[in-house]
Amino acid sequence: MLNREITELGAYPYRAVAxxxxxxxxxxxxxxxxxxxxRNDVLTATHVVYNPDAGGWATDLKLAVGVDYNSRAGAxxxxxxxxxxxxxxxxxxFPARTFTDDDHRTLTLSESQYDVALIGLSEAVGxxxxxFGVxxxxxxxxxAYQIGYPGGSTGMMYGAVQVERNATYGVYHARASETNELMGPGSSGGPLFVWQDETAMVIGVRSSGSSTSAYWADIGFTYASLNDSIIANDTLLGPAAGRLIAGSAGADILHATAGLDRVEAGAGLDTLIYPLSHEHYRIWxxxxxxxxxxxxxxxxxxxxxxxxxLRFDDGVLAxxxxxxxxxxxxxxxYQAAFDRQPEQDGLAYWIELMDAGLGSQEVASRFVGSREFGGLYGIQPTAEILITGYYQNVLDRAPEASGYxxxxxxxxxxxxxxxxLVLFSESNENLIKTAGMIDEGIWLG
Structure with a gap:
């Protein structure tokens, strides 16, 4: 695909190109x-902001986001x-890794894989x-897709490109052909991206190339460092860097944003909604x-x-x-009454009833009156059967004399x-025993 000049500069993701x-x-x-x-992070290449032959680090930066820059006219x-x-x-x-030899005009593949830079800003331009996502x-x-301001162009250029990841180094490579039009100098630092769930995801940063080849640093190679830097850059925005989403004293339905949020939901049964399926998120x-x-x-x-x-596109996490x-x-x-892990649908049913106001004592009474409970303890179990059975089925041990x-x-x-049953199920011993099963939340589907 031949590159084309972008005229709809206010459309996503072109408006997020600098x-x-x-x-x-x-x-x-x-x-x-x-x-x-x-929010305040711009991804580019190390060699764009560091030049060992020009004195090292950049002393001044000017960023124009979503601009139609004519390289021919220089304006x-x-x-x-x-x-x-x-x-x-x-x-x-990563200047020490990007410039490892004396030839600073060209980069080897081992150097290009580090040719990534993250600029943190005191302005929340995002x-x-x-x-973009990363x-x-x-x-x-x-x-994949490339965007940049290559020399000789009359504006922001965009085009599809067939890329392969190098088997040894963390770089993507593309060869020039009738269907692969590469971009030249000026596009350095530009994003190589793919589409994922309607979000443009950067997978590479334009590093080096020639008239016949182009190389992008693979974001995955420096991903952990970039993640740490994006988090650290929030301090440039001051104490109000994150959005505060506040709830009320009642049951709230709140919506997460695509940024840094601090959610203080308050009292009541509060639900925070995320737009994607739960596999897209990590939760601690x-x-x-x-x-x-x-x-x-x-x-x-x-x-x-x-x-x-937490309500995701594919279910709810309690x-x-x-x-x-x-x-x-x-x-x-549920686990205490029946000596087994609850099935998802059954547990979700009882949680829904408890959310609506049914107390633990009433739930326990219904469990005790169930056919499954009767199969474990008998229709009219004696105190000895109940005490011994609760110890064995809830705590997985025999009762000590004082406890009995x-x-x-x-x-x-x-x-x-x-x-x-309620007292056994909420005992400290059972809380510890079951913590590993639910300490990452309960998936209700």
């Missing part, structure tokens, strides 16, 4: 291309969607124009907070407080699994089978 004007310590200037990949023909001339910035790049693992030969749960992130879109990372449910919390209590009660005597006394004082 033209870079870089000044080095010796006064020389370089032009390049970048891609907005986060912009439209006003950029966003222009950044005076802003705080910092760069994470909030204005949107941003993806790794695209190792098969495929059709600790005692007080939950973190949700998209590995393929590094700037999309959320911190959640007091959120009970996070309320702690002591006395609805989903966890339902799971433990304690529960025998409680039952003689009027404690019934359902009440004792």
């Amino acid at each position: 033209h870079l004007y870089v000044t080095f310590p010796d006064g020389s200037v370089a032009l390049g291309t970048g891609a907005v990949v986060g 912009a023909e439209t006003r950029p969607l966003t222009r950044l001339d005076q802003f705080e910035w910092r760069i994470n790049a 909030d204005q124009v949107g941003y 993806a790794s693992g695209y190792d098969a030969p495929q059709t 749960i600790d005692e007080t907070t939950v973190q949700v992130a998209r590995p393929d879109m590094l700037a999309d990372s959320d911190v959640l407080i007091d959120v009970e449910r 996070l309320d699994v702690g002591a006395g919390e609805t989903a966890g209590s339902a799971y433990r009660l 005597t304690y529960w025998q006394g409680r039952m003689e004082a009027g404690l019934d089978a359902a009440e004792m």
Whole structure:
């Protein structure tokens, strides 16, 4: 496919492409291309922002996002969607790995795989124009798309290109042909991307090439470092870098955004909605907070407080699994009553009833009156059968003498089978025993 000039500069993802004007310590200037990949993050090539023959790191950066830059005329023909001339910035790049020999005008494949740079900005340009995602693992030969401002062009250029990943080094390679039109200097740092769920995902950064070949650094090779840098760049935006999504004292339905969110849902049964299926996210749960992130879109990372449910495109994950919390209590009660892990549909049914107001005691009474419970303990089990059975089926051990005597006394004082079942299921011992089964949440489908 031959490259074409982009005229719809306000459309995604073209509006998230940046033209870079870089000044080095010796006064020389370089032009390049970048891609907005986060709220305040621009991805480009190391050699665009670092030149060992020109004094090292860039001393000045000018970024014009979504601009129609005419390389032949050396001037912009439209006003950029966003222009950044005076802003705080910092760069994470790999100059020592990109320039390993004395020939700095060309890069070897081992150098090109490190030819990636992330510019952090004090302006949240991504909030204005949107941003590309970043993806790794695209190792098969495929059709991808290139964008850049190559020398001799009259604007932002775009085209499909057939690429292959090198078997030894972290680079993508394309050969010039009638259907593969490559871009020249000026496109350095430009994104190589694919489409995934209507999001443009950068898989490579234009590094080097000739009239017959082009090479892009594979993002997957430096993915971990880029991820860390995107997170660290949030400090450039100050304490208000993340969006605060606040709930009320009641049951809230909240919506996550494609950015850095802090969700404080408050009291009540609160649900946070994500637009994609759950496989697109990684989730970490600790005692007080939950973190949700998209590995393929590094700037999309959320911190959640007091959120009970996550609703994805393919189902619901219950996070309320702690002591006395609805989903966890339902799971433990089910497991305690029937000495088995609950099936998904059955557990979801009881959780739905408990969400609607049915208490643990009533659920336990229904379990005790069920045919399955009767099959385990008998129709009218004695105190001895219940105590011994609960110890064995809930805690997986025989009762110690003092424990048996304690529960025998409680039952003689009027404690019934359902009440004792709730106490066993929510005991510290059973909480510890079942934690590994549900500490990452309960998938309700």
